[in-house]
Amino acid sequence: KKSNSWDHSKLRSSLTHSTMKLKRFLLRFYPPGITIEYEKNDRSIHTKDLDLLNLTPTTNIDTLADQLIFEEPLLSKGNRKPQIK
Secondary structure (H helix, E strand, C coil): CCCCCCCCHHHHHHHHHHCCEEEEEEEEECCCCCEEEEEEECCCEEEEEEECCCCCCCCCCHHHHHHHHHHHHHCCCCHHHHCCC
């Protein structure tokens, strides 16, 4: 199992108790990753980094997008796949 800098179960649990709104995606080229900027219900802005350290030129982008949407609650609201790709 690969290690992540954040815990999915804790984040999913916290999302059930508060409202968060995705604001924007920021791309990081090295090391590869995505930063998600979101707004909490108290209007405070926060960011979360999603590392994509195993990204290669042959990575299947559709599969990666599906995985990110499945694992990240902020991305699973609505149809974000076109934005992620």
